Amino acid sequence: MPDIIGVIGGGQLARMMIPPAVALGLDLQVLAETDESSARLAAVRVGDYRDADTVSSFADTVDVVTFDHEHVPQPILRNLMARGVAVHPHPEALLYAQDKILMRQKLSKLGLPVPEWARVSSPEQLADFLSAHGGRGVLKTARGGYDGKGVRMVTDAAEASDWFAALAEDGNGGELLVEERVDFRRELAQLIARRPSGESATWAVVETVQKNGVCAEVLAPAPGSEGRLAETAAEIATRVADGLGVTGVLAVEMFETTDERILINELAMRPHNSGHWTIEGSVTSQFEQHLRAVSDLPLGATDLRSPYTVMINVLGGPSAGTMEDLYPEVLGQYPSAKVHSYGKQPRPGRKVGHVTVTGDTLDETAYLARAAASLFDR
Amino acid sequence: MPDIIGVIGGGQLARMMIPPAVALGLDLQVLAETDESSARLAAVRVGDYRDADTVSSFADTVDVVTFDHEHVPQPILRNLMARGVAVHPHPEALLYAQDKILMRQKLSKLGLPVPEWARVSSPEQLADFLSAHGGRGVLKTARGGYDGKGVRMVTDAAEASDWFAALAEDGNGGELLVEERVDFRRELAQLIARRPSGESATWAVVETVQKNGVCAEVLAPAPGSEGRLAETAAEIATRVADGLGVTGVLAVEMFETTDERILINELAMRPHNSGHWTIEGSVTSQFEQHLRAVSDLPLGATDLRSPYTVMINVLGGPSAGTMEDLYPEVLGQYPSAKVHSYGKQPRPGRKVGHVTVTGDTLDETAYLARAAASLFDR
Numbered sequence: 001m002p003d004i005i006g007v008i009g010g011g012q013l014a015r016m017m018i019p020p021a022v023a024l025g026l027d028l029q030v031l032a033e034t035d036e037s038s039a040r041l042a043a044v045r046v047g048d049y050r051d052a053d054t055v056s057s058f059a060d061t062v063d064v065v066t067f068d069h070e071h072v073p074q075p076i077l078r079n080l081m082a083r084g085v086a087v088h089p090h091p092e093a094l095l096y097a098q099d100k101i102l103m104r105q106k107l108s109k110l111g112l113p114v115p116e117w118a119r120v121s122s123p124e125q126l127a128d129f130l131s132a133h134g135g136r137g138v139l140k141t142a143r144g145g146y147d148g149k150g151v152r153m154v155t156d157a158a159e160a161s162d163w164f165a166a167l168a169e170d171g172n173g174g175e176l177l178v179e180e181r182v183d184f185r186r187e188l189a190q191l192i193a194r195r196p197s198g199e200s201a202t203w204a205v206v207e208t209v210q211k212n213g214v215c216a217e218v219l220a221p222a223p224g225s226e227g228r229l230a231e232t233a234a235e236i237a238t239r240v241a242d243g244l245g246v247t248g249v250l251a252v253e254m255f256e257t258t259d260e261r262i263l264i265n266e267l268a269m270r271p272h273n274s275g276h277w278t279i280e281g282s283v284t285s286q287f288e289q290h291l292r293a294v295s296d297l298p299l300g301a302t303d304l305r306s307p308y309t310v311m312i313n314v315l316g317g318p319s320a321g322t323m324e325d326l327y328p329e330v331l332g333q334y335p336s337a338k339v340h341s342y343g344k345q346p347r348p349g350r351k352v353g354h355v356t357v358t359g360d361t362l363d364e365t366a367y368l369a370r371a372a373a374s375l376f377d378r
Numbered sequence: 379m380p381d382i383i384g385v386i387g388g389g390q391l392a393r394m395m396i397p398p399a400v401a402l403g404l405d406l407q408v409l410a411e412t413d414e415s416s417a418r419l420a421a422v423r424v425g426d427y428r429d430a431d432t433v434s435s436f437a438d439t440v441d442v443v444t445f446d447h448e449h450v451p452q453p454i455l456r457n458l459m460a461r462g463v464a465v466h467p468h469p470e471a472l473l474y475a476q477d478k479i480l481m482r483q484k485l486s487k488l489g490l491p492v493p494e495w496a497r498v499s500s501p502e503q504l505a506d507f508l509s510a511h512g513g514r515g516v517l518k519t520a521r522g523g524y525d526g527k528g529v530r531m532v533t534d535a536a537e538a539s540d541w542f543a544a545l546a547e548d549g550n551g552g553e554l555l556v557e558e559r560v561d562f563r564r565e566l567a568q569l570i571a572r573r574p575s576g577e578s579a580t581w582a583v584v585e586t587v588q589k590n591g592v593c594a595e596v597l598a599p600a601p602g603s604e605g606r607l608a609e610t611a612a613e614i615a616t617r618v619a620d621g622l623g624v625t626g627v628l629a630v631e632m633f634e635t636t637d638e639r640i641l642i643n644e645l646a647m648r649p650h651n652s653g654h655w656t657i658e659g660s661v662t663s664q665f666e667q668h669l670r671a672v673s674d675l676p677l678g679a680t681d682l683r684s685p686y687t688v689m690i691n692v693l694g695g696p697s698a699g700t701m702e703d704l705y706p707e708v709l710g711q712y713p714s715a716k717v718h719s720y721g722k723q724p725r726p727g728r729k730v731g732h733v734t735v736t737g738d739t740l741d742e743t744a745y746l747a748r749a750a751a752s753l754f755d756r
Contacts, residue, residue, distance in 0.1 A: 015400065016400075018396070018397070018419075019396070019397030019400055019401065022393065022394075022396050022397055022419065023397065023657075023717070023719075024702075024717060024718075024719060025700075025701065025702055025719025025720070025731070026702070041396075041400065041419065042419070283714055283716075283736075297705050297706065297709055298705075298709040298710035299713065300709065300714070301713040301714040305683060305684070306683070323403065324402075324403055324404070327402075327675050328675060328676065331670070331675055331676040332676035335661075335662075335677065335678050336661055336678070336679040336681070338401070338661075339401070340401050340402075340403075341401075341402060341403025342403070343403045353403070358661075358683075
């Protein structure tokens, strides 16, 4: 068992690894971007994760390296591997979360269900794809997108002329990914954790609701998902985790189409916003499970703690106030709400926390979670 | 709302306040006894809590002071109060957890149910009490006892000659407390949290099982406690908290006598071993509730998360191994067990962690918790 788990990145995902590390007595040490990072309590070093020396010297002081985000450059990670550092997920798996074209290629090769897609390097190629797919598509940059950034709905190749111009300037022959615009009934997410030794465990499949490209709420389990849907989602996630050799937590974001197919949308190889509900909603949270998995410890049970769990994100509002300023009101009105603050300076639209409520009926649970979270929205 | 919550003492109780502080975004700062304290992650200072200057300078840097233990001397606490520092619980309440004779006097005055008791300062007075109570009694030092220390079963005054000799040497006219030896069916504990503004919230009454004077296991709720017993226990705890002006978490340890009376045994004014089950077993844990209460924030819901929760303490065994050494085996065999390590060097008999299991039936829940915990016992 590793003595020290090193996390690159000091965001809220690293922050939420702290409680289970404290409970299990695991030593968690974070390489943070700034002194005021969300995970500052566990930060032992502040530095740039894009700097090879910074990452190497951090890795020298820990027994296993894992991540708060997927942005550490491949050459830096491969250098760590070459030096014998335990890195989870492995760089060769993480690559598929970093590059959406490689991800689509790999999933297609594995025979996993994905939207129709193509790589395009010119407006003409994009126009061809659009005309073959009802005149519309979803255009994505292969790298660097998150929370709706780097994603654009297009109906005409001219709408993407700026991106193609930027690709040309890059001078490295880059390509964009275009996908069919899927008619979906709703979005789902399936979380799974996998150990280096291969053991894996899935949680209940959940429904995710996005607003402006950002996750707004998660309903766990996804309403009506018992039986076939739950099995299909878990099987897909297991095939992805095994096929790509993922270690740690993997989130598979999926579309449930209007014609009842499941298509894989995005992958995230780390604890994920769609799994925050597991802190209260599951016997083992995604954060505890990630620590177990990257330490190659046996995984914990993922049974539901309640029939329903609903998680609502809290975004920074127009005022400069913090969530904590509103505790007297929110905690007083909603004593059953579990409030999580990420200790961040609020900025409009920035994820600053979330609220989770557990309960016996979906309607009441969702009502209470939304009502409590909405009080922070000012 | 206070910006910084200062905790005096760096034991496991302070350690277990860290996860809810991280979740709620509260700044928790600990004055620890040693560099290697259980709560070292939140320790901002190492020093002696019996030193007035150390405690004062620590208090100057925080907004409210609370405790991991009840051992801070009264003059130091009263000095803080005189300087306008917010201290919870107040020194005048804490006094009753520090001095068992004062506690018995106060509870008797409030008309609360306690065993028959007397203050004795000589073997003759003890002999008189024993002969009036069937020839047996429980002798306690007024101060300094915990986990069975400072408590002795006596049937003859001669058995206490060393304690009386020590009292005489103290030269301050000290007294011992003697109580009737209660015929009890079982021991119960009732936790309550109370805000400075007076709001209070109780959890389910629990059964505690002691071995060698140390809490060994907790069954929540106490089997068969629905209805009258639960109401009686909650009412007693509320009268104690209100009557003594306790703020923060209060644990009331009680006997359920063979003739079905409830008698108050001990008080603890801080999160308590009998409440560790609330981390998984209640919507709001005792540690989160303590932070809310001492910050005068609204209290959280205390509903059960499962029909039954069983907590088993893990004590250091004869080997020098840590709990973490045994994780591959224990976590593998008991995936539903929630394991808590206090990050302490194991010594035989020292509390080094605990295991909690939640479930639908008491038999299965207790079986799993005991089985998982017993694997650490080596």
